[in-house]
Amino acid sequence: MHASHPHPAPDAAAPPARGRDLLRTTADHALGVLHPVVVAARGLGRLASAVRRRWARTPRERRGPVLFAVTACLLALWLTPYGPLLGAVALAGAVVWQGRDRASDAADGGPGEAERARLQTLYEALVPHLSLPGDPRPQPLYAHDGDWRRAFTDFAFTAEGRLARLRLRYPPHFGDGDPEARARLQGLLCAKAGRGREYHFAWDEELGELTLTALAPLPTGICAQRFVTAPGETVLGFTDLHTVQRTVPVVEDGGERLDVPPVVWRTGPRSTEPHLLALGHPGSGTTTLLRSVALQSLRQGEVLVVDGGGAGEYACLAGRGRVLAVESTLAGALSSLEWVVRETERRLLAANRARQTGRDVPEEICRPLWVLVDRPSVLSHLARSEGQRDPQDLLQVPLRYGRAVRVTVALADQFEGAGSLSEAVRAYTRARVVLGAATPQEVRAVLGEAPATTPPPDVPPGRGYARLGSGPVHRLQVPAAPDPYDEESAESQRRAVLELLPEPVAAAGRRPVR
Template structure:
């Protein structure tokens, strides 16, 4: 990459032109060394980022492979020389790309950066500062350390400094700065704000959209692990092999761990209509049926869970008030029975019985609708019957999943809000609402247009993650594609009772009628009858 010579001023004497000629010549001679040194730094930075993104369980094999390659190089004829030439070539190419990326912005980019600098002056300056970093009439080059523009001249990355007296520990102060940067850098995109309180630096990055091509499939997880969705690479120290739009790749999952040793054994999911909350519940149920039993309450009565009827492991699918109350009463008695049986087994030093060790899941979709019906009929709210499974379900291997619309969240009651510590918010929602539900503000800016299944998740006291739920449509919906329908049906156990069964064509067929199953009673004292499919 030849360096353009410095401009020569006419009329200068020959002696005055000599230093300029020497500067031009030395710059041309040292330019390859500068490019190679810049490339070596870039390669080292890439290696460090790759090492940090590598999961801890894979770092050992990666280190062993690198050491083996280095040991083989001296054994190859001219191996060290070829390796050195390859390294210099890679460094030159990386340095050339870094030089192009570090080029000064054009006039429009400079004006955009200067406008952004001027807009930050009221937030990062005080009258008592005699030499402010941000001041009216100042230059953006004094505060902005790094920047990058994407297609259309829009800012995609910015690293800036701010004064030490700025209250970066105050969420409201951060919120004002983030809102300003979001408005000035371009709306309609999702930004990640990385605050370095120790170094007084702020890194602003435009995040790419999460992939929506991951559909329902068998995930490589252990018993007691449920994949809620997938997040940004590097946010979690684990990856899973998945099929994304027909191509195999590794994705970063948000894994929810349940069971007796879980710190957040119950889940609360909220969202707007059409945001994908029901899709999340269907994805959870398909994963749970591998190792446990499920009871489902369809409070909306939409029939989105009809494909589960008659499947092994599905104890009941209720959509009316009477059946829901009976099923939840049985679940409360079953939780008590499991606690008593587990206590007796531990006292005698025996292993837990199979019916206690097998997980039991209680999935409720829109219980607020049934609560309104119960209030109109003067009956008990179904949510009140969840107190026993919520409070003692962890020790009894009972997990509760509650999902509802955002406008009905207040009707869920105190036990759900205090004991369901795993939280998911799907769909567009105000920043304040997301913060109130998750207990911590997300480090990204919510956008208005979100695909179904897109939102945020937080497990207990952990960090807030962006979330994209795997596409899990109703296989008996006429709008579901054939490929996705077969993918969902392929994850279901073979139906053994009356109800819809899998069809070869796009539309399901009805199973032949069979005698109605007699109501059965769960083992234990005072257990109420539950209708089986």
């Protein structure tokens, strides 16, 4: 026999459900009735806590004057017509504002529970770095189990809940003038704000505030092209919009038109940084930078290229119009640079005679001459091994006097050969570029100042930093200008470089260099 199980009636569970609904309705009604009381109680409690914290932070010698001032204000308010009524209204408004539901504020754009937990975690991580052992103040700015609202004055989060911006106050005893102390604090903030992004740090020593901003990656799909620039201007690359005052229209690799902020290097008689030095590790893009500079300078003047690496990276320029020579041997480099010395001196003499007689400077003197030297340390090593003159010694004349007659020198080398650079090269190249995965110490050694941004997680070719003279350090992304004869490069980028090259000229029509 099978035991029969009685089936419950269809409405057997109905009374408990109706009971729960009745209880929920009653609770909601009670909360609706008591909501103003809850808000008022919560607001009074928060106001009382704020007054107590403020009174505890007030020094003992100032408590008497503060109490006297508050009493005088209350007495004046009491004697003023409608003063008690206005005071009661103001107090009620403050109570309601303090007692508001913070969860609803989070839904309207304020910090939610997850954001508040993230801010509290970041605050607790900063306590060991910004707190002072034995601080005599009753409530220091940074303390364990402290309130992050006193330290973080502004913040913003992305749609994914990651920190996008944070402004924090730091105590006066923090050594904001010490680069190592800054680096430690910046490293901690980067780790807690989320790795895999770049951050910009703005220090305000006067107010004692530090602003952290998450930066978007720089565009890497911009190829070499005809940039909209004035005569004497060269686009080294592209940077952040908040660091420069202009933008230029460009076309990305996919055909999209953008307006991006450039790092513009100005040359000529009025330039304060007429010569350029770029350093980087192998494959960082220093040769690409010089090739991009050559393609832009061919629109305005003549170019002489000395390739110390000897890898044929500038073979696309050989035999082109307005390209005087492309030398990759020691003998050719010495001969070409000797001609540059004589040409610089000739221009100086011609310009001096024209000014003495009151005539205009000849047009050929005003035509820019660009001397691009890649890997000069290799040429110096070869010259020493063969007992010949160092090619860098021949660069002293154009480096010192070339600005007045529009002779511009741009050099590129690797960090391994930076110690072989001559004093003239170090002294007169005030436009500096660092490319590749360089450490903050290497960047500071070249640019004279550490960058205000963190390095990217993945460094693409042509990515680095630039500084013009004594200006700020910019993030930099060099436009893609590969060797058009390199079959491993993208076809669109190779085609873009070929379109910028001048037409080939016959060997008999070229200007002799030697």
